[in-house]
Amino acid sequence: xxxxxxxxxxxxxxxxxxxxxxxxxxxxxxxxxxxxxxxxxxxxxxxxxxxxxxxxxxxxxxxxxxxxxxxxxxxxxxxxxxxxxxxxxxxxxxxxxxxxxxxxxxxxxxxxxxx
Amino acid sequence: xxxxxxxxxxxxxxxxxxxxxxxxxxxxxxxxxxxxxxxxxxxxxxxxxxxxxxxxxxxxxxxxxxxxxxxxxxxxxxxxxxxxxxxxxxxxxxxxxxxxxxxxxxxxxxxxxx
Numbered sequence: 192x193x194x195x196x197x198x199x200x201x202x203x204x205x206x207x208x209x210x211x212x213x214x215x216x217x218x219x220x221x222x223x224x225x226x227x228x229x230x231x232x233x234x235x236x237x238x239x240x241x242x243x244x245x246x247x248x249x250x251x252x253x254x255x256x257x258x259x260x261x262x263x264x265x266x267x268x269x270x271x272x273x274x275x276x277x278x279x280x281x282x283x284x285x286x287x288x289x290x291x292x293x294x295x296x297x298x299x300x301x302x303x304x305x306x
Numbered sequence: 307x308x309x310x311x312x313x314x315x316x317x318x319x320x321x322x323x324x325x326x327x328x329x330x331x332x333x334x335x336x337x338x339x340x341x342x343x344x345x346x347x348x349x350x351x352x353x354x355x356x357x358x359x360x361x362x363x364x365x366x367x368x369x370x371x372x373x374x375x376x377x378x379x380x381x382x383x384x385x386x387x388x389x390x391x392x393x394x395x396x397x398x399x400x401x402x403x404x405x406x407x408x409x410x411x412x413x414x415x416x417x418x419x420x
Binding site for chain 2: 247285
């Protein structure tokens, strides 16, 4: 049973560019959440997708957008990259039916470096 | 908005010592509480969780945590640490009424010297 997978593992971009990160949830899960973990800090919630719609959003600008596909996989897009966007981007999957009372399973993350 | 505080940023201790990591949160309603661990080079893994019931929760690898509602705390403990417990530990809160969003503390880096 595959856990949460993310691609790519590492990515280097320059300021102003755009990036797309990908996530496949754990088998049986239908909800994907994205988090940003800056160096030396705890993860911060970006947004959550269920049934191909954004259900919740954290305090991130519109440059951060996402998408969920019918197979529950998800993408995180960041436009107009800033140096401050350099971080580890974590994807977590869960089951919507256990809303508020379930565990999120995390992937290994994508390390984004913006130069 | 809710917040989570982990007061110790770095902890260094020797093998067999006892470990206690503090976690406080700032929400007065019903909360679900979690401790996650991130071993070097690995992804976040759940150590233990509290949803309801017995406030003393036992997790994997000999860890336990106690939920004290009156103190808004959920401290993590392990009676005797091993070198393999070297990792970063994160406390997190979820508000069931507000969906599945996790709010994390800043983390505590634990170094266990052999």
